[in-house]
Amino acid sequence: MDLSSISLxxxxxxxxxxxxxxLFAAIGELxxxxxxxxxxGVEGMMITGAVCGFVVTIETGQPYxxxxxxxxxxAALSLLFAFLTQITLANQVASGLALTLFGLGISALxxxxxxxxxxxxxxxxxxxxxxxxxVLGPILFSHDLILYLGLAxxxxxxxxxxxxxxxxxxxxxxxxxDAAHALGYKVVRIRTLAILFGGACAxxxxxxxxxxxxxxxTEGMTAGIGWIALALVVFASWKPGRxxxxxxxxxxxxxxxxxxxxxxxxxxxxxxAMSPYVIxxxxxxxxxxxxxxxxxxxxxxxxxxx
Amino acid sequence: MIRLVKRPQPxxxxxxxxxxxxxxxxxxxxxxxxAALGKNPIDAILTIFWEPIFGEFSFFYRPQLLIKGAPLVLxxxxxxxxxxxxxxxxxxxxxYIIGALAGAGVALALYPLESVLIFPAMILxxxxxxxxxxxxxxxxxxxxxxxxxxxxxMLVYVAEHILAxxxxxxxxxxxxxxxxxxxxxxxxxxxxxxxIIENSGMHWGVVFALIAVIFAYVLLSRHRLGFAIRxxxxxxxxxxxxxxxxxxxxxxxxxxxxxxxxxxxxFEVAGPAGQVTIDFxxxxxxxxxxxxxxxxxxxxxxxFAGALMALTYIGGDIAQSNLGLPAAAIQVFQGMLxxxxxxxxxxxxxxxxxxxxxxx
Numbered sequence: 001m002d003l004s005s006i007s008l009x010x011x012x013x014x015x016x017x018x019x020x021x022x023l024f025a026a027i028g029e030l031x032x033x034x035x036x037x038x039x040x041g042v043e044g045m046m047i048t049g050a051v052c053g054f055v056v057t058i059e060t061g062q063p064y065x066x067x068x069x070x071x072x073x074x075a076a077l078s079l080l081f082a083f084l085t086q087i088t089l090a091n092q093v094a095s096g097l098a099l100t101l102f103g104l105g106i107s108a109l110x111x112x113x114x115x116x117x118x119x120x121x122x123x124x125x126x127x128x129x130x131x132x133x134x135v136l137g138p139i140l141f142s143h144d145l146i147l148y149l150g151l152a153x154x155x156x157x158x159x160x161x162x163x164x165x166x167x168x169x170x171x172x173x174x175x176x177x178d179a180a181h182a183l184g185y186k187v188v189r190i191r192t193l194a195i196l197f198g199g200a201c202a203x204x205x206x207x208x209x210x211x212x213x214x215x216x217x218t219e220g221m222t223a224g225i226g227w228i229a230l231a232l233v234v235f236a237s238w239k240p241g242r243x244x245x246x247x248x249x250x251x252x253x254x255x256x257x258x259x260x261x262x263x264x265x266x267x268x269x270x271x272x273a274m275s276p277y278v279i280x281x282x283x284x285x286x287x288x289x290x291x292x293x294x295x296x297x298x299x300x301x302x303x304x305x306x
Numbered sequence: 307m308i309r310l311v312k313r314p315q316p317x318x319x320x321x322x323x324x325x326x327x328x329x330x331x332x333x334x335x336x337x338x339x340x341a342a343l344g345k346n347p348i349d350a351i352l353t354i355f356w357e358p359i360f361g362e363f364s365f366f367y368r369p370q371l372l373i374k375g376a377p378l379v380l381x382x383x384x385x386x387x388x389x390x391x392x393x394x395x396x397x398x399x400x401x402y403i404i405g406a407l408a409g410a411g412v413a414l415a416l417y418p419l420e421s422v423l424i425f426p427a428m429i430l431x432x433x434x435x436x437x438x439x440x441x442x443x444x445x446x447x448x449x450x451x452x453x454x455x456x457x458x459x460m461l462v463y464v465a466e467h468i469l470a471x472x473x474x475x476x477x478x479x480x481x482x483x484x485x486x487x488x489x490x491x492x493x494x495x496x497x498x499x500x501x502i503i504e505n506s507g508m509h510w511g512v513v514f515a516l517i518a519v520i521f522a523y524v525l526l527s528r529h530r531l532g533f534a535i536r537x538x539x540x541x542x543x544x545x546x547x548x549x550x551x552x553x554x555x556x557x558x559x560x561x562x563x564x565x566x567x568x569x570x571x572x573f574e575v576a577g578p579a580g581q582v583t584i585d586f587x588x589x590x591x592x593x594x595x596x597x598x599x600x601x602x603x604x605x606x607x608x609x610f611a612g613a614l615m616a617l618t619y620i621g622g623d624i625a626q627s628n629l630g631l632p633a634a635a636i637q638v639f640q641g642m643l644x645x646x647x648x649x650x651x652x653x654x655x656x657x658x659x660x661x662x663x664x665x666x
Contacts, residue, residue, distance in 0.1 A: 040455065084648050088648065088652040089310075089656065090652070093455070094644075097396060098596075098648060101637075102644070105637030105640070106641070108633075108637060109637075109638055224459070231460070234453060268471055270467040270471035270474075274464045274467035274468070277461075278460075280456075281442075281456075281461070284453065284457065288450055303312065
């Protein structure tokens with residue numbers, strides 16, 4: 001075993017890449033839950049985004065078009081969820097599960113002839129000279145546009161919720177939909193928009209997985225990342241800053257266990273590979289005592305006549 | 307102007323009719339999907355729903371109906387108890403795997419001993435394995451208020467990695483020439499979950515599934531615990547006043563569904579699958595969620611829903627080999643079914659009012 005082969009700089013740089021899919025999915029779900037909707041279909045929307053992004057990138061050779069397609073795919077699937085929960089007033093837990101089961105199936109169907117192909121590389125944003133700066137270069141300047149967009153998204157969501165009127169309206173819908181309705185806010189419309197935003201974010205996160213992080217298409221490649229993103233929102237107490245921290249923590253742990261596998265640590269590969277899931281459970285247990293941040297109307301169905 | 311008006315009582319007719327309509331809608335839109343994939347939709351639908359029961363080779367497929375239906379019904383019965391009470395165990399796939407590993411572990415440890423006690427011991431171990439795995443989210447929920455949906459789901463991935471480690475390591479067949487996978491339990495007489503009537507597909511899992519249906523039916527309609535489950539799901543506050551112990555209910559619902567999923571896993575690994583391999587599990591734990599909803603969380607309904615879903619598995623396999631229909635298309639088809647069911651269910655609790663109606 002040779003732990004010295006694990007370079008901290010490289011670990012930092014790759015953990016940012018590993019964290020980006022979770023970050024996008026979780027920040028999208030945060031907005032959805034702030035509006036009082038629990039969408040358990042993140043995994044399904046992510047994998048749909050992954051396959052849509054991948055297929056479009058292969059067909060056009062344009063990774064940025066791929067990311068757009070990923071967002072569109074995720075949003076399209078979330079529209080189904082919005083229809084079920086906002087129009088036909090179906091149970092949100094069941095609808096979210098349906099979304100995940102359906103997304104896994106439809107993505108496998110779309111992607112079946114794209115297995116094993118290699119997508120066009122998403123270009124780095126900064127010139128190589130910057131990325132060559134020792135230590136700081138690989139961490140700060142060696143990434144693609146989407147990764148930086150993810151960081152910008154966290155800041156924007158934070159500012160949106162904290163400082164804007166629209167953010168306040170969104171939160172009021174999530175805290176007490178009856179009161180928001182009485183004040184004249186369109187609860188269903190606001191929630192539908194939030195769900196669409198969440199779907200698009202999950203789709204971009206999925207596309208990042210198939211275009212940058214892996215980059216390849218395999219059936220079921222999200223392997224629970226969407227669920228980890230859901231858990232992340234809970235233990236971030238619905239705060240964008242903590243979502244970022246949590247996502248980077250998980251990216252780091254994921255990279256660390258991969259590197260430990262590579263360095264030949266005496267722990268069997270399977271046990272290292274299950275560690276992200278076990279750690280998610282442990283963190284959930286530690287932080288689940290504090291539910292003060294949860295929107296009061298989370299998961300409740302709204303019907304104007306009630 | 308069309309408005310939705312909440313019914314004072316859920317409509318019985320819609321409650322029974324919704325699954326039928328959902329199946330019809332799924333067949334219609336599934337047909338469109340198959341047509342989009344370049345297959346003749348009528349052929350595809352007939353292959354899926356007609357061929358296995360009435361087709362030329364139905365003598366071969368009919369037993370499969372029991373083999374595929376039993377685990378689905380067994381798991382879905384357990385899940386339905388929790389779902390009724392608003393306790394969401396979605397990690398049945400993990401409990402299924404751990405139950406299979408525990409049961410197969412007993413057999414592999416005792417090999418080549420022959421005794422009539424081995425199979426009952428395996429059944430016990432399978433149920434205990436699944437129960438123990440489900441107790442993790444149950445205890446975390448009751449002690450710390452941790453979300454059982456996320457924990458039970460995370461444990462599926464943990465179980466899959468344990469399965470991989472077992473199939474490649476501790477349980478690997480020492481006489482298997484280095485191939486992954488355990489000894490074949492079908493060749494170990496004391497441990498084999500054989501057909502009770504030769505070639506009927508009627509193995510012990512089917513018997514247990516039927517017992518589970520009866521048990522759940524009696525529990526829900528005749529027993530105090532069944533009342534507690536129903537009242538907790540429909541009116542949690544009323545449940546508290548009527549003296550329901552919510553923590554006990556969580557432990558019972560998750561534990562029972564875990565034990566039933568574990569049993570399903572054991573019967574599968576000791577019978578139709580035969581071996582502990584990396585991918586002996588085929589997602590029954592997730593499909594059973596659809597079965598539970600399609601069966602209206604009602605034991606008898608689940609029996610029918612399980613049979614229907616088993617049919618789509620078998621018919622899907624046939625359509626795959628005869629028509630070249632991709633395996634994923636069947637997965638989409640099953641997912642669609644749940645969508646339509648959830649959407650159509652609107653009319654169980656609401657009715658459409660056309661015209662202005664009286665103003666409030």
